[in-house]
Amino acid sequence: MSFERPDAWHAPATYWFWQRVPSAREISDQLDALSAAGFGSFQIQTRLSFPREEYLGDAYLAAVRGTADEAAARGLMMGLYDEYNWLSGHAGGRTVSGRDELRERHLFFSTSTGPAPSAAAGALVECAVDGIRAKDVDHLLDPGRNWVFEDGVVRWDEWEIVAALAHPDGEVPGADSVTDVTAQAYLAAAGESGCRVRVPADAVGPGRAVTVFVAARCASSRMVNYLLPEAAERFLDVGYEPYAKALGHHLGTTLTYVFFDQPHACFYGWRQQDERPGHLSSSLMYAPSIVPGDRRELLALARDAGPSTAAWRCGFFERYAATGMEAFFGTLSRWCGEHGVALSGHEVLGYVSSWNPTDAIITEDTRANFGSDYFGLDRYRDLTAVDARNEHAQVSAKFGDSMARSSGRSGCLVEQYFARAETGSHFAEGRWDLTLGQLRDQTVRHHLLGARQLLTHAFWLTDGREARADGPEALTDGPGAWADGRGVRATGAGEGAEHRDTPAVFTDPALDFPPGVNFEPWFSHHHALARESGRLSEFLDGARPLNEIALLYPLRTNWACGPTHPYGAHFAFWAEYLARAGYDFSVVDERDVRGGRLRERCRTLILPGVSVVAGPSTVEALAKFAADGGTVLASGPLPTALQSGSVAELAERVEDLMGDPRSVHWAGIPSDEDLDARLASALTGHPGIDSEDDVWSVRRRDADGVRVALFNDGAGRRVVTVRPSALPAAVTRWETGTGHRDAPREVTGAVTLTLEPGELACLHLADGAGRVRRTPDAVVLDQGWTLEAPGVPRRPVDVYRGWERQGLPDFAGTGEYRTVFDLPAGDPAAADSSDPAAQWLAWELYLPGVRASAEAELNGVTVGTWGWGPFRCVFPAGVLRRTGNELTIRVASTAANRYDPARAEPSGLVRPPRLRPSL
Template sequence: MGQIATGQDIDHRDVFENPTAAFRPSAYWFWHSIPTEEVCHAQLGDFKRKGIGTILIQARLAMSRNDYLSPAYLDAYRVAAAIAGQLGLKLGIYDDYNWISGQAGGRTVAGRDDLRECHLFWSSSGDARGEISGIHPPFARTMGADIVEWQYEGSVIEWCQWTVEAALLHSSGGINGLDQVVDVTARTSIVESNGVSCTYAFDGVPGEGQMLTVFVSARSTTSRLINYLLPQAAERFIAVGLDPLVEALGNLVPDPVGFVFYDQPAAGFYKWDQISGSLGNSLLFAPSLPGAVSLGTDETFAKTLLALLRDVGPETLRLRARFYDAYSALMNEAFSGTLRRWAKGKGITFTGHEILPHIGSWSLNGGFTSIDPRVALAVDFFGIDAHRHETAVDSNNFVAQLAPKLGDSVARSNGRSRCVVETYASAERTPVRAAGQWELTLETMRAQAIRLYCLGARQFLWHGVYQTDGRDDDPTPFDNPRFDFGPGINFEPWWDYHDLFAQETARISAFIEPATPRTPVAILYPLQTAFAEGPRHSHATHIGVWCEWLLAQRCDFMFVSEADLAKARIESGRVLVSGLAFDAVILPSVTVLETETTLRALDAFSAAGGIVWSFGDRLSTVCDAAAPASGVTSMHIDRMPGINDIEALLAGLPHFGPVIASKTAERPWQWVGYEADGWWRIVLFNDGAMPLVSEISFGDGFDCEVWSATTGKVEEAAVFNRLTVTLDPQEARCIRLRVTAQEPAGEGRLTARPSLDVARAIPLVDGWSFAPGTGAAFVPISVGTGWETQGFADFSGTGIYRLVLEIGEEAVWFLDLPEVATVVAVHLDGRLIDRRGWRPYRFALGRLLPGIYSLELRVANTAANRYYTNTPYLGDTADKSGLSAAPKLIPLTH
């Protein structure tokens, strides 16, 4: 979020040296209560010093809903925004209380019961009477009682206005066509209802071998969530939730407050006792839905509904795809379209992210596995993104995952590039996910940020920085801010080192910005298959396998939509779309396509020499085709792809640009892209524990620049015919190169590792003293094991190690710290040598004469041992803290 400068007049070196807010880390600022002006000054100033560029204020559950949007809240919001502007920070409007956009802390539906979520439920049986009962929201309940209380008034889930929307008689066995289905909606009615259930009755009797399926709508009387099919709900949300903020901010909009950010707009994912069929959750319902569905499917609403649950003959997949297409389009326009128009009218950017069922995973539905995403804004990612001005996605925990790659893909399809990636931590060692990961290290966070940039992120959005660190000895999730999706990184002991992370990662993002990624492979996003087959179909896992195998081979890729292929150009055997060039198109277990235009585009690409591969299930349905579909591929394999398949595909692809060959078993992360003037940009990152070596070649020789993300400086071009790059653990490199007309100078070597005389290394084992924080008494300590094993198990903070150091010979000395948990600053005779937030912990002490020196190491661990004490979240042992291997003095080789 933030303005992305474009054009020929941009000095990319200057942006690299001094990255703008668009590239700097951003963060949710959790408000657990209304802050004073003093608190706003202190915290915003701190965020600025630590390198954050953008802040989004987010009211959390610890804040009373009565305080949210109150006059005092709005006053504090304006004060905070004004201070942010004075500091040069950018601010965005996080659009709701806690999360789930559209409810405005319950204000949207207050006095407007007609806007509360309304759902379709169903039941099938051989009886003339049946019921809908036992409705429950498993997704909300798994989050705990506090979430239920926030979403439902009085923590009670009740319903009203039970209405039969469709009733159908059909065979209890197979159905060969919709002509075998009888619509009996007019003969079926509600005969009894209360707040939790209803009974319906058909005025006839199902015959032998027949079944009655009834669809009943009901509106919640207690839910604070809205009906996203109603534009009136979005309009009301704007009136009571967004306009008050914008009015209070006045001339602070659009600068520094330049955008509005929405978060997972979604109604409840309800299940009930009688649920059955191919749809896993209830559907939203609105009076506009039947007409939209009938128009989109050329079939009655009632019979189309039956196709969502069971096979109704050859038209089943087409009807499902067309239904969800109409359903999603209605929801997109009603909610996102309304908000985008409002944002445009206010002169601000509209952004945010939908529910991503793949969060934390490569499989398309490997994250929120308990939901059927078709009932929400959660499948048509290309269509959803068309309503945004800037793309944002959600990510969970600290592993590579699909979200940024899909986010970059949809952004490029809609005329933009890259995306904002919100990252939150959920607990891994306890079932209470909101307890978070106070054991998070800055090294882990940095590694994830760099991986995200390689996968398509522009900006890292942290969830979040905290107003308070909550209460001791209280494990309650959400209500105690400490366990509201911790960690609050500004309460981590390593927070003082965050500026190192912020500056380096922002430069890596800025370095990537001017170039177009080299993406030989396009993966067709199988939207219609996802609609028709549902989240458990093999297309979801096929996508995950393709992503992981391609990345393992360091082959970049993007997703494309059917609409992308329809507008693509084919040149020299490559398909050109969204500013990218592809040599191959992959169809991951695609069974349904929207249009024959896609088939013609794939046919033309294949005929021009392009590669079209499909795996898994075969294409069977094209929604606008009169006849059954026939496949169009260079090759089809009826199974999951394996490494041999991926290698065979890549072996058949033409190559252009630099060649990066790995000289070690493991390969570094890489991002490769090209500029219009012939220069190429490469990012290499070693996220492992051992050094990695790569060799770069490009034509007969190349000019090479090294851009230091640590310092912001650029080493002017040298000429090589080959460049060997050695990456220490956790080291990142930014390299720019182009084919040269000069005579190559020979082989180059790039390494940050000094030439040390390890045979003369001096282990510093004995004589250390330790104090748990400034002002504490010093005691003897071993550096062979962490302080958590030596009487300081619950100490989280900066521990101070001291040693009287005797240097026996003059030399240029380096200090190597083999194991540090987690960050360290080295002082020699009271002078700061340097700070490190991640490996390698190697420090140049300079040329030292023989004599006595005072060495001080200030090591900060994580907050886990302090905040998890006396809670169920601590685990079996305390987290490692401080030094756990003896430091070494090593002289520079003569």
């Protein structure tokens, strides 16, 4: 481990968006900029504005090879982003070109009520599937439709009847009331837009209903059938092998891993599902191998089917997930192993931007995509990766690290992107108003929750301005319109909203998930974020979790009950509570529970709304855990169903388990007071941490003691008390900003720290020595300031207001503030004195209001650079004068004033700088 100089696996990585093939000069220059910004690795990602026909062409592959050559010369590591745009598997449409049998196939269902008792002989019952729409692609507007579908139109063919099941129209009492009438069903009509199936009325029976399951191939889709291994093999032939040939010796050296991104067939809705909602809210991928031997079990996918519902659904989704994962990820994993590269990437996740695993972004029901078996899928990866959206706390990194640990690894890559979520916007408009401080705070949160590496979304080849005929400054013409005439903003909020078509979105690089970080004025400070991120990652990665608490991911409850089940809300409560309270916890899979070593991994196991488990062996494992001294806590529903095995004794076994004196069940969400008392035992023998709200804390053990990371995520100062588990103890502070480690300081009691907003403190508890700081009063520097900027002559400026309110509403860039100040009379720091006070008293510069990044220079000497708060530094000895101190502060704003002035925020200094004595 190198805390001072983090390696490429801990320093941030980035997507490098290519909107066209770059020149050799651009490759060299941008790799220099990327490296100087502190990125240790990158992945080239072609975007929707990149001509699809040029993807994997000779010029493109030559540029990729040239990039690898240049990266190797700079000591940069590459990852291979394996797709055009995203949705790994189609190779820009090459996978299915000439191989129509590999195009995505889908399973639909439709229910119709059978005949009345008075129906004439020979009557027919008809079920239809039509009005099909790709719900996920619709949100991508015309550019997305033309990317995913040939000619932008959805066309279907090769309709087939998978099953026709007659059943009671109301409650289904059990399997005996379901009749397989597939043999009597026939296709009455089938075409590009749907099909109609007819079943003789006498086969259905009076007063009953029939549910028909049909499958079809999307004849115009470029997406593949992930359930077929031959689709993955073809993807390797046309999508991976060209890279391997072009990269040559760089494969496995410069290029160390392959990254897949959200491989999924489209999520289709249809008219009948809207009119008569069933259990599933979208179509499923289809291949004959997923059909159960008893086709009656399919009925559980459309509706409740009696006591066997949970078992039928779990059995189906287990087979469905296993088929897709082995066919696609298994094939990719074997190729990577043969070529000496690691496999990474992430699928469609249900918990992005949330603590709740049912808050899906792309689809309402992630079971449609590899069955939500995240832990099972991770067995095919060498490096775990997850997705995260926007700048608020969420569970992604914790989920990722937990999956990795379940697979015998640790840490994860977190792909971090930003989406616009307000009404009147399209999500792809992104966040040009993002500050480096917001990006940094989110990076710290991810590391504290288990991320080894941040994968930034993204570093850009171009913002597209050189292609605009109307000039580089004519991107916007006020809120809601684009001056180049290529469309208006869409309406709606986020990926789940309805939008008007906006041709500029996606195809205009400036409207393809900004910000392009290298086009932000604050990018010159990004290297500071990169260094801190890498050092925090090294600090945490060099120690192991304390194994206090495990939170079960209720996979089978998800399979059986879907996203409307309360397990999502209970899981979200527990995950966020534990994370914010500073408990060391991991998410575990039922495989971990049944593995027999759960007690070695935690002291407390939490069941968040778990209704369905695999079988009796799971309950027996829970009982053994409790018998070995473990504590079981549960909230919401308790297990009442099994995927396999008899449920006759389940209620009694669960009652016995929860009857243990250490076990507790809450019918609803427990209170914080209840939890504080119940979870106290999990902290026995570990350092205690007392803090105010908004302070994140993590404790991990290394060979010499315990590492503690503290982060003030609040708007004001926070006081934190760290209580060592044994005294006397020692505290060493590791400075993530500089890579410096303070001399150890010996303590005989609790350690109290005051953290400024955004301040990160990393401590190691061991033997050492130290001293106590004090904080005298500050001096406010609010007079005599001037401001100068490119094209703006120096002028007086008020440091209580941003420059956008002082005549510069459209300026985005770096503004230079200057003032001259004297030290207070009698200050020993300004005197040439033998007074002992002069040996310890120094002045600290503190900038309480900066939007968004800054650099400070005192008397010609750079004294501080900051990408985010807290903006403070101690002046080096000999720099400060008694009088006539010249202070210059250069502030870099966000790019919002340039690209998106309607959403611009204050820029520059918005509160006066302060001087305050410091130890």
